[in-house]
Amino acid sequence: MIVAPDASAIRVTKLVKSFGPDRRIADGLDLAVARGEAVSIIGANGAGKSTLLRLLVGLVPPDDGEVHLLGAPVTRLKGRALAASRARVGFVFQKHNLVSRLSALSNVLHGVQARRAGPRTWHQALARREDREEAMACLDAVGLADLARQRVDSLSGGQSQRVAVARMLMQRPELVLADEPDASLDPRAGAEVMGLLARLSREKGLTLVFVSHHMAHAVAFADRVVGLAGGRVALDERAATSDPDRLAAFFDEPPPAPGDAVSASLPLQRIGAAS
Amino acid sequence: MSLATSPTTRRPPERFERPGALRFLLYAGLVAFVVWGFSGSGLSAEKLVRGLPSLGSMLERMFRPSLDRIDRILESLLVTFQMAIAGCALGLVLSLPLAILATDGLSPHPVVRGLARGLIAFFRTVPDLVWALVFVIAVGLGPAAGVLAIMVDTIGFAGRFFAEAMEETDKGPREALSAMGARRMGVIFSAVVPDAMPSFVATSLFCLEKATRSSVVLGLVGAGGIGVELKVAFDLFDYDTAATIILVVFALVVLVEQAGAVLRRRII
Numbered sequence: 196m197i198v199a200p201d202a203s204a205i206r207v208t209k210l211v212k213s214f215g216p217d218r219r220i221a222d223g224l225d226l227a228v229a230r231g232e233a234v235s236i237i238g239a240n241g242a243g244k245s246t247l248l249r250l251l252v253g254l255v256p257p258d259d260g261e262v263h264l265l266g267a268p269v270t271r272l273k274g275r276a277l278a279a280s281r282a283r284v285g286f287v288f289q290k291h292n293l294v295s296r297l298s299a300l301s302n303v304l305h306g307v308q309a310r311r312a313g314p315r316t317w318h319q320a321l322a323r324r325e326d327r328e329e330a331m332a333c334l335d336a337v338g339l340a341d342l343a344r345q346r347v348d349s350l351s352g353g354q355s356q357r358v359a360v361a362r363m364l365m366q367r368p369e370l371v372l373a374d375e376p377d378a379s380l381d382p383r384a385g386a387e388v389m390g391l392l393a394r395l396s397r398e399k400g401l402t403l404v405f406v407s408h409h410m411a412h413a414v415a416f417a418d419r420v421v422g423l424a425g426g427r428v429a430l431d432e433r434a435a436t437s438d439p440d441r442l443a444a445f446f447d448e449p450p451p452a453p454g455d456a457v458s459a460s461l462p463l464q465r466i467g468a469a470s
Numbered sequence: 471m472s473l474a475t476s477p478t479t480r481r482p483p484e485r486f487e488r489p490g491a492l493r494f495l496l497y498a499g500l501v502a503f504v505v506w507g508f509s510g511s512g513l514s515a516e517k518l519v520r521g522l523p524s525l526g527s528m529l530e531r532m533f534r535p536s537l538d539r540i541d542r543i544l545e546s547l548l549v550t551f552q553m554a555i556a557g558c559a560l561g562l563v564l565s566l567p568l569a570i571l572a573t574d575g576l577s578p579h580p581v582v583r584g585l586a587r588g589l590i591a592f593f594r595t596v597p598d599l600v601w602a603l604v605f606v607i608a609v610g611l612g613p614a615a616g617v618l619a620i621m622v623d624t625i626g627f628a629g630r631f632f633a634e635a636m637e638e639t640d641k642g643p644r645e646a647l648s649a650m651g652a653r654r655m656g657v658i659f660s661a662v663v664p665d666a667m668p669s670f671v672a673t674s675l676f677c678l679e680k681a682t683r684s685s686v687v688l689g690l691v692g693a694g695g696i697g698v699e700l701k702v703a704f705d706l707f708d709y710d711t712a713a714t715i716i717l718v719v720f721a722l723v724v725l726v727e728q729a730g731a732v733l734r735r736r737i738i
Contacts (some may be wrong), residue, residue, distance in 0.1 A: 252649055282651035292642035296664050305660050308652035317659045359646075366650050 203263070204230045204370050204402035205251060210260035211426075212243070212250060220246050221257070222426030230369075233393060233403040235413035235434070238423035239446055244406040245289075247423065248372045251404075252281050265369055282309035285368030285401075287392065289375040291359040295348040299339060299358045302347055303330040306365025333361040337391060353384030360392055364399075371396050373405035377412055385409065389416050410439035532713035539711055543699060547718050549613055550695035551726075553688070554681035557617040561624025561681075562674050568625060569632035575644075576636060576658055590633070594626030598684045602693040613694030620681045620688070628677050635669035636662050671737050675730040682726045686719050 205228040213219040220243030228234050238244050249255040251262055253269045262269045267280040293302045300319040307326050308316045315321050319330065334340045337357040347355055356376055363371060373392055377385030389407070393416035396403040407413045413420050414437045422430030422445050430445055489497065568586055570576050577583035601622045605615035643661035652660070663670075689697015696715060703712040 254645065254649055278651035278653070280651075281649060284649075286646065286649040288642065288646060290642055292646035294643045294661050294664050295640070296667060297660075301660075305647060305652070305656075306650065308647060308656045308660065309650045312653045312656055314659070316656060318664075362646075 202230060202266075203227050204232070204265055205404065206261075206263040207247075207251070208261045208263075210247075210250065210262065211258045212246060212255070213258060219426050221250065221260070224260070224423075224427050226421065226428055228402060228404060230402055231400055232419060233396060233417045234405075234419045234421055235417035236404065236406045236421050236423060237408070237410070237413050237430075237442060237445065242423045243426060244423055245374050248286070248374050248404070248406065251372060252284050252286060253277050282366065283369045285363035285366050285371045287356075287359055287363055287371065287373040287376045287405075289378045291347075291352075291355040293347045293355055293358055293362070296346060298344050298346055299334060299350065299361075300327070300330055300343040302358055303333050303361045303365050306330070306333070306362040306367075309366040309368075330361075330365055333364040334358070336364060336395065337361045351384070352380050353387060356380060356384070356388045357391065360388065360395070364395065368401060370402040371404070373403070375406050375408065377407055377409055386412065392416070410442045413437075413442065414439050528709055531707075531709040534710065535713035535717060536708075536710035537714065540714065543696065543711075543715055543718060546689075546696040546699050547722060550685045550689070550697070550719075551682060551722060553613045553616040553695050554620060554678065554685040557620025557685070558624050558674075558678050558681040560617070561621040562628055562677060564621070565625050565628035565632055569629045569636065570658060572629065572633040573636045576654070576662065578654070586629075587633075590626055590629035592626075593622050594630060596622075596626075598623040599687060599691060602688040602691050606692050611692040611694070616685060616688040616693035616695055619693055620685060623684060624677045624681060627680065628673050631673040631676075632666070632670060635666040635673070638669075639665040668737050672734050675734055679723075679727050679730050683723055686723075 205226065207224055207226040210221045210224040211219075212221040218241070220241070224247070236244050236247065246255055250257050251264060251269065253262075253272065257270055260270070264280055265283055267276075269277065269280055272280055294305070298319060304316065304319050304322050304326060307322075307330075315323055316326070319327060322330070331340060331343060334343055337360050339354060339357055339361065342350065342354065347358060350358065359376075371392065376392060377389050380388060389405070389409075389412045392405065393403065395401075403417075405416070407416075414434050417434045420430065420432055420434050420437050420442065421428055422442075424430075424445075430442075568590060571578075571582050572586035572590055574583065577586065598619050601619035602615060605618040609615050609618065639662050643665065644657050647657045647661055685695055686697055686700075689695040689699070690701050692698065696719060700712060700715045700719075703709070703715060
């Protein structure tokens with residue numbers, strides 16, 4: 196594996212990605228995230244936040260440009276090598292993406308597939324003793340040890356998202372990407388999940404990059420706020436000096452990316468002030 | 471004042487649209503198609519009328535069903551059901567890997583997927599009776615040929631429905647596992663198979679019902695089970711024994727279907 200000279204967790208260089216001529220979601224995008232940093236990504240619907248996260252782990256291939264993830268050139272990797280670099284990245288989705296008919300414990304256990312394959316990683320009943328114990332510890336870390344045997348489709352939205360966080364922990368990642376983990380939850384559960392994710396990442400020294408439409412979350416749970424518009428980074432500031440109300444204005448008048456006509460025609464929609 | 475909406479001068483549209491020339495031709499073609507089908511059947515009112523008395527005399531001789539050979543009949547009914555279970559079980563076990571190869575998104579390569587789909591379609595389109603004839607030649611007369619015929623027939627049926635069930639599963643968990651670097655087998659057996667399980671069970675129960683029905687007929691070509699008894703009874707004009715066989719077969723099929731329906735309702 197080629198190790199990049201810098202020690203950044205994420206280094207995106209001149210990334211280009213479009214879905215057809217009308218949906219250009221990255222247009223020479225540059226972004227660097229230091230190890231251990233917590234970064235929130237904001238932007239209007241269609242600004243390419245979710246796609247950016249997928250581009251980072253190679254779930255979506257870019258048209259051009261490079262992505263280095265923990266030193267590995269993701270955009271140039273394939274097959275096993277790509278899987279190996281993905282294994283170091285924990286991904287939390289907007290919808291928890293758990294296997295609904297399996298227990299919470301089995302779902303958490305699946306995280307072990309980041310480092311090992313085989314039937315003993317498919318279901319908690321088949322799992323090795325040490326893996327079951329680790330999965331149980333991960334469930335405990337998100338406060339759901341009591342619900343280990345419950346089927347996921349019997350859990351609430353907030354509980355499910357916490358199981359997804361536990362699965363991510365089981366993976367033992369170095370970097371966490373979270374795509375609107377607070378979006379499909381009520382305000383309280385959303386804040387709880389975001390808080391949990393931020394706290395666990397800080398405690399374990401993980402790099403955290405998350406997308407949120409809640410400006411208060413974007414400021415409270417990150418060190419740095421990055422705004423996307425017109426396929427580029429249009430805003431980049433310290434969260435400590437950021438203000439949720441002022442950030443909301445970003446959605447009214449995104450700074451136009453230089454030499455880019457698309458940003459002007461993007462259907463930007465005003466989202467309410469932070470909840 | 472009336473609640474009715476005040477009348478308008480605008481008339482409602484015609485009840486039926488006047489068919490265009492092309493559509494009219496299509497209708498005419500459809501009628502011709504059905505008539506053409508009957509022209510080859512040799513079926514006529516005269517034949518039906520003349521056939522009624524012989525049908526009547528057969529029914530008369532069937533009544534009352536003879537219980538003389540009930541031991542032997544029940545024994546071969548049991549063998550028939552065993553054939554169905556064994557053939558079905560073998561078929562279902564072999565269906566899963568073939569279905570995975572035939573599933574969009576799980577198959578390793580489009581060519582493999584095409585081949586797997588083609589094989590499943592071939593197994594399904596060739597009738598079970600033909601498979602029975604083939605296997606009677608291969609392994610000789612008796613239940614073994616029936617088991618193999620049912621196995622192939624089950625693969626043709628379950629392979630298709632297993633693949634469809636897996637294609638319809640939630641893409642989210644698959645993406646989550648792929649995102650963490652899980653292998654293809656891990657994704658399939660951790661996310662896809664558990665998600666498709668209710669559908670797998672329902673399909674398997676259908677297969678057992680179908681296998682039970684076809685296992686009865688397979689005996690007619692010498693592939694074991696109660697079909698042989700039925701054929702012998704008819705050949706010897708032993709209609710009261712034939713009536714007993716038909717009734718016990720009917721009872722078995724209804725029993726399996728009802729049990730299957732109950733189980734399916736509880737699972738889904």
